[in-house]
Amino acid sequence: MKPRRNTWQREAVRAALVGAHGFVSAQQLHQTLRDSGSTIGLATVYRALASLTEDGEADSIQAPEGENLFMSCGSTGHHHHLICRSCGAARELDATVVEEWASKVGAEHGFAEIEHVIDLFGICAACRAKEA
Template identity: 45%
Template sequence: MTKSRDAVHEILRQSTGFRSAQDVFAEMRADGSKIGLTTVYRALQSLSDAGRVDVLRTDEGESVYRACQSESHHHHLVCRHCGLTVEVAGPDVERWAEVVGAEHGFTQVTHTVEVFGTCGSCASAVSAANA
């Protein structure tokens, strides 16, 4: 891993949630790094390709990144309000993807599933505010 990729990965490992490339870039620059935004994007893509970071698209279409918590294939349950993200297994989704692919003559099927909702804490806060 290059020095830049290692530095980007370290920022993500220290983060509690998903971060945009611009956010990682801004933090690195604030810490005195001379890294460029293009280098951050390349590092994130390389880390993603290597399976070292999770990537998801927000409702606004922006890609956000986080250091993987799990080595195995997984999906995410993401709170739309606070960004809390939980890694979840999806054996039913895995079987469904294989069956649908096979039904249409596809092999080596891959997929990405992100489920968005409202976490319990945010739901409670909204309920309390509306009471």
């Protein structure tokens, strides 16, 4: 893979993503950047997020509503997330039981090299407290 240029736009998106609270949409990240005075365009934010995700510097998930969300994760290997549907806060999960289950189900059906994507969505304690 050809090394990517580190442009100011890519660095701005990376920094905003690191500073974000949990998973965010490209539109939310774009608005954050614009609110801080950046002139970066939405299409550039999308391109930067795509390259950061491709390079393993960001995770991308699809929210239940279908929108792609992005987060700068501490883990670089395969992992799962528990995500608040209200505020977007996320926790990285070590889900050994899920890995074992996926391998077992695959083997039972004659499959190997099983891959999967599992993210859990709910409402965090802080958002539940706000609603009470």
